[in-house]
Amino acid sequence: MREGLYYSREHEWVKLEGKLARVGVTDYAQKKLGDIVYVELPEVGKRVSQVKEKKTKEMELGAVESIKAVSMVYAPMSGSVREVNSALQDRPELINTSPYNEGWICLLEPSDPKAELKNLISASEYAEFLKGLK
Amino acid sequence: MGHPYIPNTREIRGQMLREMGVASVDELFADIPAKIRLRRELKLPGPMSELEVKRHVQAMLARNRPFTQMPSFLGGGVWLHHIPTHVRELVRRSEFLTSYTPYQPEVSQGMLQALFEYQSMICELTGMDVANASMYDWATSLGEAALMCARVAGRRKFIVPTLINPERFNTLQNYVLGPGLELIKIGYDSRTGQLDLSQLRRELGGDVAGVYVENPSYLGFLETHVNEVAKAAHEAGALFVVGVNPISLGLLRAPGDYGADIVIGEGQPLGNPVSFGGPLLGIFACRDDVKLVRQMPGRLIGMTTALDGKTRGYVMVLQTREQHIRRERATSSICSNEALCGVAAAIYLASLGPRGFRELGEACAASANYAMRKLRTIKGLKVPIFDAPHFNEFTLNCDDIDISAAKLNAELLKRDIHGGKPLRGEFPELGETSLMCVTELHTKEDIDRLASALAEIAG
């Protein structure tokens, strides 16, 4: 976990970088999946909606796959995809080794950050959330 | 007395029940509500001893006339070829036959490697890079190919030739029901049978996911402009799917060489008996493009090493496409497939080799050509109806001798010959036309006999 990041209950992290938001999956997620073999990246320009309890296709950013499981990556904020981390195409294992850094998945341009930020949780809240899962 | 397939006799079962502290086996079914508990014996034939079963089934099957006992000129989706005896022997080895999907690769390297070899040989035949470990048959492969094109291209239309095999088209219609894809048929030149390229270009828009041709076509002729079909499809952003009888690929160009993205077909003629139409072997192959491979249906065997990093081994890969992981988001629901038929195909191809396979193709084409030449001389018959090169199937029209194709066949049967498939029901515009097939099984004498019989009937 890192401070300065926001989290979703679907195990995504968000880092605000000026007008943009960098998105990835958390250390918990990569551990749970195991060795990651493939990342389904979103298309640049794709519009997404912030993930809610009831999931829809519009909330899907992409997917992360190990050999035995697939985990959907949901949009922690509404917006459009500005950039994707194409390094993950050849080196999906970056998510395992560096989930918060080199394993970033995409850059979003959030459409309503002020309003939506309150739907995300802080690092300490995420830690509590993880404890509850066990 | 013990049952041969149930080693625990009543006595042993009694002993087990006592060990378990259970009074009777009925107790183990006590949770079935009385209302639905079957209290009578099922009304079924048997039980029979092995000897009785053999007599009974053999007597029943004796009312079939196999084509080994009379020359048959049927094709049209499954074809009659000689299967080398050792192919049949090897696939009956019980370690292959009685195994299941190789979920435990450590103990199943035999099946895994055999399937990898099958995949590899299909790639060589078709000019593709990746082939799966089998689908149910050509028809369902076509259904899955259309679904795959729609997924990859994100579009809703799929183009097929009007002269497509109707059973395949019908199956395709069912497969595209789910996502509601639209199927468009492209016509043909009435003289040459060739796909109408201008109509194709008119239909190709930004909403076409894939274009499908059969080559050789269902009616036996070759599509000579496939390069242009590929070009047109690709320019419109659609995928190009080609369906084949793989026996033709010893002689004919690989679809991969003329622009195919996906190749499907019927693998039955590669070392598998016709068996009244099943089990068959759906071929499904595509180019090594990550966008395609990840959307492929079916099982894929990949090469890897043991954890020592050195010893080569094989495992099922990319299982995250499949139903046991993705469930409702799987590329297909397919689980059990036609694996053993695929192994038979691999053994068959390995036995023929490149030269044998080419010779086989040449033999089939030569015999078909001889047949066409001889039959063409019979007054009143039009053989073939399309002016185009053919492989080993061709059309035979008898409109001019005032006899239906069905009646022609009845007459042939009286002479102990099985004629081709009447097409009137499928393509009424072709009149009294039959689809004939000739393979290496037919001797010159068989073909001459057909010719004299037809001459007699026509005269």
Next chain:
Amino acid sequence: MTNYRQARWAGDAVLEPLIFELGKPGRMGYTLPPKLHEQLKIPKNLLREELELPELSEVEVVRHYTRLSQMNYGVDSGFYPLGSCTMKYNPKVCEELASLEEAAYIHPYQAEDTVQGALELMYRLERCLVEIAGVDRVCLHPSAGAHGEFVAMLITRAYHKLKGDGARTHVIVPDSAHGTNPASAAMAGYEVVTVPSDGRGRVDLEALEAAASEHTAALMLTNPNTLGLFEDEILKIAEVIHGVGGLLFYDGANLNGILGKARPGDMGFDIVHFNLHKTFSTPHGGGGPGAGPVGVKSELEKFLPVPVVEYDEKHTRYYLDYDRPHSIGKVKAFYGNFGVLVKAYAYILLMGAEGLSEVAEAAVLNANYIMRKLSGTRGYELKFDAGGPCKHEVVFSTEPLRRETGVSAKDVAKRLLDYGMHAPTYYFPPIVSEALMIEPTESEPKEELDRFVDALKNIAEEARSNPERLRAAPTATAIGRLDEVKASREPILSWKMYHKHQA
């Protein structure tokens, strides 16, 4: 503890070389009669120039595949307790009958008068399956279970469409269902709604009632379910689904647990599918071919795929009936996997009604025997132990062993391979963590069941004293654990790709 050794052909960093690495130019394993001298009127640009296939003599081909077979494991090799797969013994006479000329060398387009035997066999097999399942008609076309499920979903669509009921958009599936169920429903265009299992391991009735609505097209259910437990509330479940106008589909994968004891048709199921390669003992073939016939109650008969085999009493002949205006059409070419149908028919004749009943009794007894003998063994727990019996399969969890020693169900399964037994299914059903799904079938002698239970007990002990032994397992098989991560990260799926990869 175990002296098992699987055959192992060992070359240089390979077991058996790839067939492409064998042979020599000029060798051939096949002879053809001389071909006719004909001018092939095929333009040169349509002919192929080269084809890369191995060049081997028949001797080499036979040795290669014989060796590969020795590094494989089937029911004929030993215990194969794969849950929900019903790996029972395949009688060899069935194989022989399917290989007869009169079965193998007939073409589906032959004049009906020349294939009366085949049509009669299919007709009679249909009658048998109708009686076994308590339905009215059976379609023999589908090639596999999943194919049968897909056909059932197409029939469901046709049924609701004919009634003008366009609101039926979803299909309900229990969370314990086999993956093919939701996948087949999705292929047919349905949305999948999952209902949870309750504390007894059965479908949660309340949740089902809440999920069922006028949008429900069907419920897909296996009974006994994938936990090996009989859905004893099935009559209530049928009421709920029929009450909202939905259809009830029976996944026949687990029919071996109730043969002759109960019939899905009597439980209220409208559509019933069978796995001939499971219950009816046709060999699994390393993944196929199988057959997944679909049975229906009379009101759904009209939708069955064409053709249907009928009997004309007047002319005492069997024929293929295509005149069925409401049929969903074709779901594959021709009429089904006839070669497989012959084997299933022969099996039913061999067993008869009393034999099939005995099958269910012996299969269920074997599973309960394992359940009793393994219950209480430290390390293994029965997730849904309602104190009642299981049917033909039982699901244990190795979760306690994992908490104690860190080893997983996978590690236990891999170590089991060293005992010369195939591992049970693991990680399924998805609702049990560290699941081991054990289906012994009726083909297993008591001694083997005892050996299996002892092996599991030994492995648990080993996990405590020497967990590394498990993690290193298997070592008695042709090869040890494989790098599946590398295999999926850089897929090499053909000889062609292998070459490119080497370059």
